[in-house]
Amino acid sequence: MSTKPSIPKGTRDFSPSEVVKRNYIIDVIQRDFGRFGFQPIETPSFENSETLMGKYGEEGDRLIFKILNSGDYLRKADTDALKAQDSAALTGQISEKALRYDLTVPFARYVVQHQNEITFPFKRYQIQPVWRADRPQKGRFREFYQCDADVVGSRSLWQEVEFVQLYDSVFTHLNLRNTVIKMNNRKLLSGIAEVIGAEDKLIDFTVALDKLDKIGEEKVKTEMREKGISEAAIAKLEPLFHITGTVSEKIKTLRELLATSETGLQGIDEMEFIVETIAELELKSATLEIDVTLARGLNYYTGAIFEVSAPEEVKMGSIGGGGRYDDLTGIFGLKDISGVGISFGLDRIYLVMEELGLFPKTVLEGTRALFVNFGEAEARYAMRAVSALRDEGISVDLYPDPVKMGKQMSYADKRDIPYVVLTGVSEMESGTYTLKNMKSGEQQQVDIDQLVRSLK
RNA sequence: GUGGUUGUAGCUCAGCUGGUUAGAGCGCUGGAUUGUGGUUCCAGAGGUCGCCGGUUCGAACCCGGUCUUCCACCCCA
Numbered sequence: 001m002s003t004k005p006s007i008p009k010g011t012r013d014f015s016p017s018e019v020v021k022r023n024y025i026i027d028v029i030q031r032d033f034g035r036f037g038f039q040p041i042e043t044p045s046f047e048n049s050e051t052l053m054g055k056y057g058e059e060g061d062r063l064i065f066k067i068l069n070s071g072d073y074l075r076k077a078d079t080d081a082l083k084a085q086d087s088a089a090l091t092g093q094i095s096e097k098a099l100r101y102d103l104t105v106p107f108a109r110y111v112v113q114h115q116n117e118i119t120f121p122f123k124r125y126q127i128q129p130v131w132r133a134d135r136p137q138k139g140r141f142r143e144f145y146q147c148d149a150d151v152v153g154s155r156s157l158w159q160e161v162e163f164v165q166l167y168d169s170v171f172t173h174l175n176l177r178n179t180v181i182k183m184n185n186r187k188l189l190s191g192i193a194e195v196i197g198a199e200d201k202l203i204d205f206t207v208a209l210d211k212l213d214k215i216g217e218e219k220v221k222t223e224m225r226e227k228g229i230s231e232a233a234i235a236k237l238e239p240l241f242h243i244t245g246t247v248s249e250k251i252k253t254l255r256e257l258l259a260t261s262e263t264g265l266q267g268i269d270e271m272e273f274i275v276e277t278i279a280e281l282e283l284k285s286a287t288l289e290i291d292v293t294l295a296r297g298l299n300y301y302t303g304a305i306f307e308v309s310a311p312e313e314v315k316m317g318s319i320g321g322g323g324r325y326d327d328l329t330g331i332f333g334l335k336d337i338s339g340v341g342i343s344f345g346l347d348r349i350y351l352v353m354e355e356l357g358l359f360p361k362t363v364l365e366g367t368r369a370l371f372v373n374f375g376e377a378e379a380r381y382a383m384r385a386v387s388a389l390r391d392e393g394i395s396v397d398l399y400p401d402p403v404k405m406g407k408q409m410s411y412a413d414k415r416d417i418p419y420v421v422l423t424g425v426s427e428m429e430s431g432t433y434t435l436k437n438m439k440s441g442e443q444q445q446v447d448i449d450q451l452v453r454s455l456k
Numbered sequence: 457g458u459g460g461u462u463g464u465a466g467c468u469c470a471g472c473u474g475g476u477u478a479g480a481g482c483g484c485u486g487g488a489u490u491g492u493g494g495u496u497c498c499a500g501a502g503g504u505c506g507c508c509g510g511u512u513c514g515a516a517c518c519c520g521g522u523c524u525u526c527c528a529c530c531c532c533a
Contacts, residue, residue, distance in 0.1 A: 009524070059531050062457070102533090130533085135457085137527060146533065207531090296532075318533065345533030374491080409493035424491060438493070 010134070010142030017364060022145075022350060024363045026127060028173045029147045029344055036166050038125040038149045043106040045129070049098045055105045055300070055331070063132045066095040099131040103148040104300075104328070104341065111152050111339075112332035120153030120337075127346075139316050139348045150341025152329070157270060160304045160324065161277045163342045167308055167320065168286040170344065175358050178311040179286045179319070184294035185271050186301050186323070188254065191264015192240070192292075195257065196233035205229060206295035209240070213293065217241050240292060247275050250290050270303060302326040306342055310352045319348045368455050369419035369435075370412040371398040372405060382423040385433060385448060394455050396421075412438060419455060 007013065014022065033040075052064055073094045074082070081089035100106050103126045111118060127147045134142060149166065151159050164181055171179045193202045204227040208220050220241075221234055239257050243250055251272055258264030271290060278288050286308075294307055296318075303324035310316040322342030329337045353359055369389070371382040382398055389396045397417075399408045412420050422434035422443075433451050436443035446454065 006524075057531090059457095063531080132532080134532075135530095136525090140532075144533065321533065343533065348533055372491085405491055406489075406493070411493085413493045420493080422491070426491090434491090436492075441493090443492085 008142070010136035010140075012141065012143075016366075018350075020363055020366075021353075021359050022346065024359065025174065025346060025349055025353070026145075026147070029170050029346075030125070030127065032166060032170045032173060033125040033147075033149050035169070036123075036149070036162060038123045041107075041110065041124045041126055042128060043100070043103075043110055043126070045131075046097045046099050047106055047109070049092070049096055051109050051332075052098050052101055052105060056101060060101065063134050064101050065099040065131045065133050066091060067097040067099065069094055069096055100128075101132060102130050103128060103146050103343070104150065104325075107148070107150055107341075108328040108339070109332055111337065112329050112334040115334055121151050122153055123149070123151045125149040139351055141347060145346035147344040147346055148341055149343075150339055152337050152339040155326075155338045157273050159340045160270075160274050161281070163306065163322065163340065164274065164278050164283070164286075164288055165281070167306075167342065168283040171286055171308075172284040174349070174353065175360075176311070176349070176353065176356070177285045180309045181286050181288045182291040182294050182307045182309065183271065183274065183288060184291055184305040185267035186303055186305060187263045187267030188258070188271065188292065189267075189295065191258045191261035191267055192237070194261045194263065196229075196236045198229050198233050201227060201229055209293045210295040211293075212241070243292060247279075247290055250292075251275075254292070267303075274304065296321055296323075300325040300328055304340065310348070311356070314352050314355050316348055316352055316355075318345070319352060320344045367395050367397050367415065367417045369394070369396045369421050370408070370415075370417045371396065371421045371423060372408045373399040373402045374405075374422075374424045375402045378402075378423050378425070378428065381428045382421070385421070385423070385451060388448060389452060389455060392452055392456065394452070396455070421451070 030040075046067055049064075049066065053061055056063075069076075077090060077093045081093065107124065107126060111122065125148060127145065129143055129145050131143050134140060136142060149163070164183075167179070167181050171177075189206050190199070190202060193199050193205055198205055205224060208223040208227065211223070212220050224234055225231070239253055243253055245253075251268060254268055255265070258268060275288065275290065291307075294305055296305060296307055301323035303326065305323040306321060307318045308320035310319050320343055322340070324338065324340035326338045327335070328339050329335075371386055373379050373382070379398060379402070386396050386398050399411065409420060418438055420436045420438060422436065424434075427433055427445070430445070432445045432447055434443055434445050435451060435454055
């Protein structure tokens with residue numbers, strides 16, 4: 001006996017009903033991407049290591065899946081690094097390729113490489129899997145899909161406004177109500193760091209702040225102290241911990257806090273424009289909120305930062321995120337191209353929709369009718385009707401083998417096929433078909449036209 | 457990468473402080489029923505108890521390692 005087959009940790013097989021539901025979500029997202037003027041591209045599943053390494057911070061590098069070189073890679077490796085068991089030094093020598101970690105960096109590479117064919121501003125969308133060598137847990141996989149839409153080549157804040165609308169539109173079409181789009185701004189965070197005199201600790205400070213709703217005010221302060229942020233600086237942050245009220249009240253508080261920081265004030269102006277414009281245009285089902293503790297993807301975001309939370313009743317991390325990155329293409333040698341984009345986490349949206357029972361029943365409808373196979377002559381007769389029905393766009397099947405009828409019936413039953421068509425000698429003689437409704441058990445003899453009409 | 461958790465039939469799970477031949481429900485196969493499924497009845501097949509090693513007269517059960525599951529941290533969709 002061979003050993004039990006298995007798949008790698010954090011990966012999944014998708015069975016028919018799952019694929020159908022995933023395709024439904026992709027379909028909705030894709031349609032909205034198109035409506036908002038985005039064009040599709042695809043990039044390879046693996047890139048040259050140097051394209052990816054160093055773009056996501058130290059933590060990110062660790063989570064990138066490296067691909068071993070072909071051939072006798074150890075012979076070509078540096079013997080000193082090998083002997084010293086220096087993994088970091090050795091990795092660069094035995095691995096030149098890596099699986100993509102997200103869609104944004106490969107997109108930046110694409111833009112630089114194809115800059116002469118691209119007309120700016122360029123709006124593209126991309127729906128492909130990405131890989132992370134992370135430990136799996138709820139809603140976290142090592143292979144998962146991202147659905148990204150980005151615009152490069154425009155600094156206009158109208159892009160941010162449109163992305164908020166795009167989120168709202170997709171979640172409305174998925175019937176996923178009460179999502180919360182949280183927005184922050186890197187400039188505002190820089191401003192705060194500036195005001196409290198901790199510019200050099202921006203990342204540490206924001207990472208700690210990000211945990212506010214999870215671990216609470218005291219623990220956040222403790223973490224900040226551990227990272228070397230002064231007591232005086234933490235005292236100045238006090239208003240941030242208790243920022244409440246309407247969006248305009250929050251903006252007012254922030255404006256006071258950041259009065260001496262030009263960058264910070266600019267961040268507030270940007271947020272205010274987006275918030276006011278959205279308020280005027282109105283969202284259909286989502287809510288836009290300002291959240292100064294939001295600090296994801298800080299390694300490349302420079303302006304707006306977005307994150308979408310699932311409806312509160314579902315315990316799930318974010319189902320989408322994004323932001324503006326002013327110089328992502330700079331690292332690949334193309335300066336002064338501003339980009340902004342958002343991502344939908346397909347796998348998590350799926351889990352949320354499943355938990356809330358939001359998939360429409362029609363999505364799961366498969367084969368409409370099964371023709372019972374009574375033998376060769378009968379199958380030939382049945383097959384003519386099968387072809388006619390398929391030409392009409394109706395999904396039907398002929399059971400391939402002339403086995404016992406009970407077996408064929410139970411096959412239809414298990415596959416949830418709603419109708420069975422019987423074509424035996426008596427039907428052949430009269431040129432009819434016996435149509436059986438599997439739910440009610442009723443059956444009637446019909447001609448081909450009636451058959452088509454009944455199954456449509 | 458750190459800490460915890462899980463693994464017994466295709467699936468969901470029992471299995472006492474270590475004791476002879478490891479059980480149930482569901483599913484599967486055949487029959488009751490050779491032109492009628494979903495209900496019922498009868499019979500049957502299916503397990504090196506995740507894997508490797510150790511302790512013991514004896515291990516599904518105890519110990520170590522490893523893989524896997526799920527959860528938390530780091531980080532993140």
